[in-house]
Amino acid sequence: MTKRPGILQNALTAASALLLTSCASAEEGRNGRAAPEKILSQRAGAAGSAADGLVREGQVPGALVMISQGSEIYTHARGYADLEQAVPVSEDTIFRFYSMTKPVTCAAVLTLLDDGLISLEDPVKDYLPEFADMSVRTEEGLRPAAGQLTIRHLMTHTSGLSYRILPGPVQEDYNQAGVFAIENRQAETLEAHVRRLAALPLVADPGTVWNYGESMGVLGRIVEVVSGKTFGTYLQERILTPLGMDDTGFYVPPEKAARLAQLYHRSTDGTLTHAGDAPLYGGSYLEKPLLEYGGAGLVGTAGDYMNFARMLLADGMFAGRRVLSSEAVALMTSNQLGPEFGEAPLAASGRGAGTRFGLCGYVTVDQPDGAPPGAVGEYGWSGWASTGFWIDRKNDLAGLVFTQVIPDDIGSVELTARVRQALYGPGED
Structure with a gap:
């Protein structure tokens, strides 16, 4: 611990990268929209400084911020990807995406929709018969679920499925069954995992409650x-x-192993410790897993994920090629929850009034007093190791914030929040 401040201070001076570069893909994100606010040119430096602050405070060992607006991309790296070995964060650093895998999975499902192979209203049992007869856990015990689980329910987190690490009525069911895909990456196939998951009760009837x-x-x-x-x-x-x-996949091949960031755990008293290859966090990402998990399994670089984000901003186009239909992107990035879900359906995830859910990601539909700074129409999501991404159509902007720190409270360190405050909050200009 006595060496950490010195290492971090060296990172502040030696490992910072600040790049403002032009990109050639003129078709990406223009689409005739109104001229956006010049957020990147006016506030990118403040966003980088916000990340620097958390590194300097020792809340994160290192951070990478990447922001795209129009044809420009700003990249700022500070601190270390491996604190103990003094390996700096860089554009080549490979990060665990964790739940930022979810929007990528959504895009894959939407290609099936584009190809006419599925409908979002299809019952899941038509493809996976083990989901035909689901039950719901109530205070009185188990009862049959009302209605069938559909693909749309899966894509909007209204399926009634849960996570073993989240408190709720089915947590003990998940604990007893040992069902947690991240922890079981090396122990079972995706088919085996899903079959075991289907045997567990739901927290509510499909289509009635938003539940992560x-x-x-x-x-x-x-x-x-x-x-x-x-x-x-x-x-x-x-x-x-x-x-x-x-550089994106379900594991890091040997030739890229040195680029994988180390994972850290942050205790409630602020202490950072090396998480190693703890099974709870997915074990080693240097080994090819049995379970290719669409909820949290991918690793990759910030640049790779920026390509994905820019594709969404460009209504499904990337480098002159259509990846998703514009209709699919519009569906993915627009609110899919009706008024029956209340004013703050994502409150359990820390997102209040004004935030709804599209397909596999949040959507900002309003900016009420006290809401975090941002723009109406945003779409995005975050990851377990305190990562985050969003696209902002109003300003033709995509933002990424990466570190590799998992806090005690299953939340995130405030890295993304500080960067967004610097970009969207009241500025000196």
């Missing part, structure tokens, strides 16, 4: 059944390769 959970893993299995390919193979062919996401 294992839904995107089930979507990955549906992709396998419909396509006849493994989820990883299909994802590679339809999303990763077309988007040039060359």
Whole structure:
């Protein structure tokens, strides 16, 4: 611990990268929209400084901020990807995406929709018969679920599925069954995991409650059944390769192993400790997993994920090639929850009034007093290791914030919040 301040101070001076570069893809994100606010040129430096502050305070060992607006991309790296070995964060650093995998999985499912192979209203049991007769856990015990689980329910987190690490009525069911895809990456296939998941009760009837959970893993299995390919193979062919996401996959191959950031745990007293390859967090990402998990399994670079975000901003186009239909992107990035879900359906995830849900990501529909700064119409999501991304159509902007820190409270360190405050909050200009 006595050496950490010195290491961090060296990182502040030696490992910072501040790049403002032009990109050639003129078609990406223009689409005749009104001229956006010049957020990047006016406030990018403040966003980088906000990340620097958390590194300097020791809340994170290192951070990478990447912001795209129009034809320009700003990248700022500070601190370390490996604190103990003093390896600096850089554009080549490979990060665990965790739940930022979910929107990528959504895109893969939407290619099936574009191809006319599925409907969002299809019952899941049509593809996975083990979901035909689901039950719901109540205070009185188990009862049959009302209605069938659909693909739309999976994509909107209204399926009734949950996570073992989240408190709720089914947590003990998940604990007893040992069902947690991230922890079981090396222990079972996606098919086996989904079969075990289907045997557990739901927290509520499908389509009635927004509840975070294992839904995107089930979507990955549906992709396998419909396509006849493994989820990883299909994802590679339809999303990763077309988007040039060359460093993204379900593990890091040997030739890229040195680029994988180390994972850290932050205790409630602020202490950072090396998380190693703890099974709870997915074990080693240097080994090819049995379970290719669409909910949290991908690793990759910030540049790779920016390609994905810019594709969404460009209504499905990337480098002159259509990856998703504009209709699919519009569906993905617009609110899918009706008024019956209340004013703050995502409150359990820390997102208050004004935030709804599209497909596999949040959507900002209003900016009430006290809401975090941002723009109406945003779409995005975050990851377990305190990562985050969003697209802002109003300002033709995409933002990414990466570190690798998992806090005690299953939340996130405030890195993304500080960066967004610097970009969207009241400025000196």
